[in-house]
Amino acid sequence: MSSLSKLPIFFVCPPGLEDVLCVEARECGWSDANAVPGGVEIEGDWSDVWRANLNLRGATRVLVRIGSFMAFHPAQLDKRARKFPWGEFLRPDVPVRVNSVSKKSKIYHAGAAKQRIERAISEELGAPIAADAEVTVYVRIEDNRVTLSIDSSGETLHKRGHKSAVGKAPMRETLAALFLRSCGYDGTQPIYDPMCGSGTFVIEAAEMALGLQAGRARSFAFEKLATFDPQLFANETRDGSNAIDIMFHGSDRNAGAIESATANAERAGVGAVTAFHQAAVSDIQRPDGSPGLVIVNPPYGARIGDKKQLFGLYGAMGRRLKEEFRGWRVGIITSDSDLARATGLPGLENGPPIPHGGLKVRLFQAGPL
Structure with a gap:
C-alpha cells in the first residue's frame, strides 16, 4: 500500500x-x-x-x-x-x-x-x-x-514511559490531560494539586506547558508493522521544549507520595518546573505568582476509606481554597456530587459522567474564587 x-x-x-x-x-x-x-x-x-x-x-x-x-x-x-x-x-x-x-x-x-x-x-x-x-x-x-x-499503540497510551511509582486510585495520564483541557487549561497558567499522589496532574500540566511529546519516552506497536519507516518516523520526533516561567505545584499529606511524585517528575524531565511538598489539605497555601488552576482527584469513599469521614475532608479543602486561593479556578474530580457540594465552593458546575476505575466520575468546576 x-x-x-x-x-x-x-x-x-x-x-x-x-x-x-x-x-x-x-x-x-x-x-x-x-x-x-x-x-x-x-x-x-x-x-x-x-x-x-x-x-x-x-x-x-x-x-x-x-x-x-x-x-x-x-x-x-x-x-x-x-x-x-x-x-x-x-x-x-x-x-x-x-x-x-x-x-x-x-x-x-x-x-x-x-x-x-x-x-x-x-x-x-x-x-x-x-x-x-x-x-x-x-x-x-x-x-x-x-x-x-x-x-497501532500497543500498551495503552497513558503509559508515558517515565512513571514507575503510583499511589492508590491513580488518575491515568490520558484522563488527566482531558480533565485539564476540560478546565480550560492551555499551558499558560500555574497548576496546584493539593492531593497530588504520584504527581499525575502536575507532571501532565508541566509537559503540556513545555510542549513535550506525550510518547517521547516509550515504544509503540506500529514499530513492529510492515508499514513502519524508522527514518520517516524520526522526522516526527522532536527534541527540546518551550521556555516557560511558571511553576507547577503539588502537595500531599503522605511523605511517600511526595517522594514518588518528585522522582516521577525528574524522570519525565519536568523536575525544574515542578515543586512538591508535604502538607495536609487544611494547611495548603497559595503559591507565589499569578492565579491559576487548582485541580484535584480526592478520595471518593467508594474506593478508599469511609465516605462519612470524607465530608469533613472536602469541607476543610473548600474552606482553605476560599481563604487562600482568591482568583484561582478549581476542578474537582469525584464520583459523588454530595461530596463536591460539601466543599462549599460557589457556582459548582458538573460535567458528564466519565468511566474511571470501575466508577463514574464527574469533573466539578468552580471559580475564579
Whole structure:
C-alpha cells in the first residue's frame, strides 16, 4: 500500500470526553477530526498514525482500519480472510494476537471467527499467533460486515514511559490531560494539586506547558508493522521544549507520595518546573505568582476509606481554597456530587459522567474564587 493512501484512523478515549479529544486533535493539525461515540475519527496515512501516538495526550490508543468485507457464514469468512493482503500491514516475523466481537450477524460466534482470522494470518502470512503479542488485530462483525483494524499503540497510551511509582486510585495520564483541557487549561497558567499522589496532574500540566511529546519516552506497536519507516518516523520526533516561567505545584499529606511524585517528575524531565511538598489539605497555601488552576482527584469513599469521614475532608479543602486561593479556578474530580457540594465552593458546575476505575466520575468546576 502506498504511504499516500488514506485510511480511517480512530483515536480512542473514555465516553463523555470525545469532544475534548476532538479539540486536541484539531489543534494538532487534523482539521477533519470528528467526534463519535468512544473517540475521534480522522482520515490519514501512517505518518498521521505515528504522530497521533507521539503527540495526543488524551487518546488511550490509536486504531487503524485496514479493510472490511461482507461474510454471511464461516466458510465465507475463512475464504475472504485468506485473500486479505495481510502482508501489506503485518510482518511474518512478528507475533500477532486477534480480538473479535460479533453483533447482529449470522456469524454470531466471535470465538470461532477469531480462530478463522488467526488461521488465515498464520497460514497465509506465516506470522505466529501469540496471546501476549504486542501487535493486535481487532475484528468487528456487525450486520455481517467484517471490519479489520490494527491497534497501532500497543500498551495503552497513558503509559508515558517515565512513571514507575503510583499511589492508590491513580488518575491515568490520558484522563488527566482531558480533565485539564476540560478546565480550560492551555499551558499558560500555574497548576496546584493539593492531593497530588504520584504527581499525575502536575507532571501532565508541566509537559503540556513545555510542549513535550506525550510518547517521547516509550515504544509503540506500529514499530513492529510492515508499514513502519524508522527514518520517516524520526522526522516526527522532536527534541527540546518551550521556555516557560511558571511553576507547577503539588502537595500531599503522605511523605511517600511526595517522594514518588518528585522522582516521577525528574524522570519525565519536568523536575525544574515542578515543586512538591508535604502538607495536609487544611494547611495548603497559595503559591507565589499569578492565579491559576487548582485541580484535584480526592478520595471518593467508594474506593478508599469511609465516605462519612470524607465530608469533613472536602469541607476543610473548600474552606482553605476560599481563604487562600482568591482568583484561582478549581476542578474537582469525584464520583459523588454530595461530596463536591460539601466543599462549599460557589457556582459548582458538573460535567458528564466519565468511566474511571470501575466508577463514574464527574469533573466539578468552580471559580475564579
